[in-house]
Amino acid sequence: MSTEARKPPAQIALKIRRVLGGKAGWNGVAVQFAFAAILGWIGYEIVSNARANLENQHIAAGFGFLRNNAGFDVNQTLISYTGSDTFLRVFVVGLLNTLVVSVVGIFFATVIGFIVALCRLSPNWLLSRVGEIYVEIIRNLPLLFQILFWYLAVLAALPNPRQSISLLGLAFISNRGLVIPRPIGESGFEAFLAVLAFGIVASLALRIYARRALFQRGQMIRIWPYVLGLLFGLPLATMLVSGVPFTFEVPQLKGFNFAGGSRIIPEFVALTLALSTYTAAFIAEIVRAGILSVHRGQMEAGSSLGLSRGTTLRLIVVPQAMRVIVPPLTNQYLNLTKNSSLAVAIGYPDLVSVFAGTSLSQTGQAIEIIAMTMGVYLLISLLTSAIMSVYGWRVSRSLGA
Amino acid sequence: MKRVTLALTLALAAGLSAQAADAQTLKTVKDRGMLSCGVSQGLPGFSSPDDKGNWTGLDVDLCRAIAGAIFNDATKVKYVPLSAKDRFTALQSGEIDVLSRNTTWTISRDTSLGANFTGVTYYDGQGFMVKKSLKVNSALELNSASVCVQTGTTTEQNLADYFKANNMKYEVIAFGTNDETVKAYEAGRCDVFTTDQSGLYANRLKLANPNDHMVLPEIISKEPLGPMVRHGDDQWFDIVKWTLFALVTTEELGVTSKNVDEKAKLENPELKRVLGSDGNFGEQLGLTKDWVVRIVKAVGNYGEVFDRNVGAGSPLAINRGLNNLWNKGGLQYAPPIR
Numbered sequence: 251m252s253t254e255a256r257k258p259p260a261q262i263a264l265k266i267r268r269v270l271g272g273k274a275g276w277n278g279v280a281v282q283f284a285f286a287a288i289l290g291w292i293g294y295e296i297v298s299n300a301r302a303n304l305e306n307q308h309i310a311a312g313f314g315f316l317r318n319n320a321g322f323d324v325n326q327t328l329i330s331y332t333g334s335d336t337f338l339r340v341f342v343v344g345l346l347n348t349l350v351v352s353v354v355g356i357f358f359a360t361v362i363g364f365i366v367a368l369c370r371l372s373p374n375w376l377l378s379r380v381g382e383i384y385v386e387i388i389r390n391l392p393l394l395f396q397i398l399f400w401y402l403a404v405l406a407a408l409p410n411p412r413q414s415i416s417l418l419g420l421a422f423i424s425n426r427g428l429v430i431p432r433p434i435g436e437s438g439f440e441a442f443l444a445v446l447a448f449g450i451v452a453s454l455a456l457r458i459y460a461r462r463a464l465f466q467r468g469q470m471i472r473i474w475p476y477v478l479g480l481l482f483g484l485p486l487a488t489m490l491v492s493g494v495p496f497t498f499e500v501p502q503l504k505g506f507n508f509a510g511g512s513r514i515i516p517e518f519v520a521l522t523l524a525l526s527t528y529t530a531a532f533i534a535e536i537v538r539a540g541i542l543s544v545h546r547g548q549m550e551a552g553s554s555l556g557l558s559r560g561t562t563l564r565l566i567v568v569p570q571a572m573r574v575i576v577p578p579l580t581n582q583y584l585n586l587t588k589n590s591s592l593a594v595a596i597g598y599p600d601l602v603s604v605f606a607g608t609s610l611s612q613t614g615q616a617i618e619i620i621a622m623t624m625g626v627y628l629l630i631s632l633l634t635s636a637i638m639s640v641y642g643w644r645v646s647r648s649l650g651a
Numbered sequence: 652m653k654r655v656t657l658a659l660t661l662a663l664a665a666g667l668s669a670q671a672a673d674a675q676t677l678k679t680v681k682d683r684g685m686l687s688c689g690v691s692q693g694l695p696g697f698s699s700p701d702d703k704g705n706w707t708g709l710d711v712d713l714c715r716a717i718a719g720a721i722f723n724d725a726t727k728v729k730y731v732p733l734s735a736k737d738r739f740t741a742l743q744s745g746e747i748d749v750l751s752r753n754t755t756w757t758i759s760r761d762t763s764l765g766a767n768f769t770g771v772t773y774y775d776g777q778g779f780m781v782k783k784s785l786k787v788n789s790a791l792e793l794n795s796a797s798v799c800v801q802t803g804t805t806t807e808q809n810l811a812d813y814f815k816a817n818n819m820k821y822e823v824i825a826f827g828t829n830d831e832t833v834k835a836y837e838a839g840r841c842d843v844f845t846t847d848q849s850g851l852y853a854n855r856l857k858l859a860n861p862n863d864h865m866v867l868p869e870i871i872s873k874e875p876l877g878p879m880v881r882h883g884d885d886q887w888f889d890i891v892k893w894t895l896f897a898l899v900t901t902e903e904l905g906v907t908s909k910n911v912d913e914k915a916k917l918e919n920p921e922l923k924r925v926l927g928s929d930g931n932f933g934e935q936l937g938l939t940k941d942w943v944v945r946i947v948k949a950v951g952n953y954g955e956v957f958d959r960n961v962g963a964g965s966p967l968a969i970n971r972g973l974n975n976l977w978n979k980g981g982l983q984y985a986p987p988i989r
Contacts, residue, residue, distance in 0.1 A: 308762075308882050310763035322810075323810075333808075506785075515824075594802070595826070597799075597824040597832075607803055608803055608807060
């Protein structure tokens with residue numbers, strides 16, 4: 251009789267069996283591997299079949315077209331672009347246009363959404379009805395119609411350039427958009443910008459320091475005089491010392507349109523309006539749900555401490571509600587970004603319009619262009635979720651949950 | 652359950668690995684009993700549906716002529732409305748058999764899309780439309796103007812070329828569909844609407860007050876519009892190509908939808924060849940001997956098609972101009988049927 255203990259079974263193999271096979275044991279594991287192999291094979295077949303067919307039909311393939319001249323113009327470009335630039339640059343131009351409308355849209359959607367949610371929760375009967383009507387109307391109408399509505403409404407309300415509304419003779423509003431004077435840097439402009447940036451960074455650092463002092467030592471530090479000095483005093487002082495480092499280029503009506511100055515096109519305004527008001531309706535409901543998820547007792551505790559309703563909301567209720575709000579809020583941010591692709595309906599030159607639209611039909615390379623466009627949207631969405639996850643994690647941590 | 656999934660995936664994979672059959676368009680069309688024809692989403696005179704959903708227009712009549720030649724029934728056509736940017740993908744993927752949608756013939760489209768143009772149904776050129784109140788008489792006075800254009804067309808590149816060549820600045824606003832472009836132009840977003848000149852006349856009819864708008868005289872590009880078919884099926888290419896040539900030839904010979912039966916009885920050797928009582932050209936195409944008779948009975952000759960849809964007999968009232976027969980000062984010319 252052996253007294254030797256039985257050898258324990260290999261842990262890793264067991265783990266694989268449990269995770270992949272489940273109740274079916276090793277047979278289950280084999281099926282899983284076979285399934286994965288078949289999936290891989292199907293993927294390979296799809297790619298190779300598409301390639302063979304493209305070649306058979308003599309359809310151009312590959313990404314070489316990105317180096318070709320685009321040969322068409324784009325209305326709004328954040329980087330310099332002319333018709334003789336490449337399709338790759340068109341791609342970047344479109345991407346930046348999508349990003350700018352998304353970021354601005356997300357900002358306004360969040361602000362409007364919070365305001366509407368607070369209206370709905372307000373004890374004031376009129377305010378809460380107004381909030382309710384807003385949400386119910388906006389979220390129940392198709393977004394495309396809202397975009398077209400804002401576009402045609404914005405256009406219809408504005409005069410043509412020759413009768414444009416002048417703001418002090420410096421800025422002009424017409425159905426070609428809003429034109430404002432553009433600062434043109436002269437000598438010393440970079441140094442001026444550096445001073446400005448320093449002021450902003452230093453103010454932020456001061457704020458972090460003050461909050462730390464408050465939470466760790468219970469010490470109140472008044473920082474606003476310093477911030478004011480850093481943000482406005484410092485740049486003013488530099489200007490007094492070395493003169494104004496920039497001049498303004500004032501827009502002037504020439505022929506059909508304004509020449510000079512910077513311009514915000516009506517398509518951008520209409521799209522931002524539609525996207526932010528539409529998404530705000532959903533955000534309002536999310537915020538309302540989040541605030542209602544915080545126990546009433548918290549609000550009552552705030553009042554019994556003598557805090558006003560606004561202060562209680564800001565300092566006690568909303569921070570706790572954020573834990574519930576952040577995940578669905580992320581969804582809305584992603585939706586807004588993806589919905590911005592409806593821009594093509596009103597001629598805003600976003601990624602889908604200039605790249606998956608015009609470039610596609612100029613080159614005919616649908617597979618490559620659609621794949622690139624989808625990849626970019628995926629990347630933007632994943633990045634947005636990642637940022638929001640980090641934020642959500644910080645919110646939970648600060649609540650000690 | 653697992654076994655079913657497995658069988659399904661295997662079947663799917665097997666289906667995918669089968670090569671797309673591409674050399675049998677005529678057989679596919681006959682089996683289906685319908686010609687699938689890609690047209691525009693509504694361009695009066697070329698392809699547009701009426702209030703009962705019947706499609707009419709010059710491009711539509713080419714589809715009807717092909718269906719007439721194959722089935723002896725011009726109604727056996729399924730129309731697939733396509734936007735400018737979807738049209739080539741629809742042809743490449745086999746969703747449509749022929750693209751007859753005011754499409755400009757260019758070398759890059761002929762070589763890199765896996766498709767071929769079969770001929771020219773309409774010789775066009777890009778023009779500009781403006782409001783009369785702007786008091787502009789020439790496209791060269793358009794410096795700094797805002798221009799509305801439909802995206803996914805040759806128009807955008809022509810526009811860039813023209814303004815650059817003439818050292819003029821402009822702002823382009825590109826819309827997804829023709830109707831959105833026209834609406835923005837009407838709303839005053841831009842000073843100028845540009846597209847092929849035939850399209851300008853057609854779209855002008857859609858405006859509230861057509862007479863407040865005018866088409867400028869300049870034509871800034873060559874826009875030969877024609878039908879397209881996929882690469883790799885020469886028989887189908889020939890059928891579409893010769894359907895158009897048959898339309899032109901019959902106009903040249905004075906054969907119309909009204910007199911085709913009488914003309915077929917005449918002892919004229921050329922008429923006998925064309926109308927099928929002599930020779931078997933139709934059968935060599937894969938059609939019937941009387942293919943030309945069928946085409947003319949379906950839609951008439953090229954002149955009739957033109958007049959009915961875009962010419963004197965239509966609201967567009969466009970002159971024949973370049974689209975007249977070669978022996979009447981135009982460019983429409985067909986190789987002989989012999």
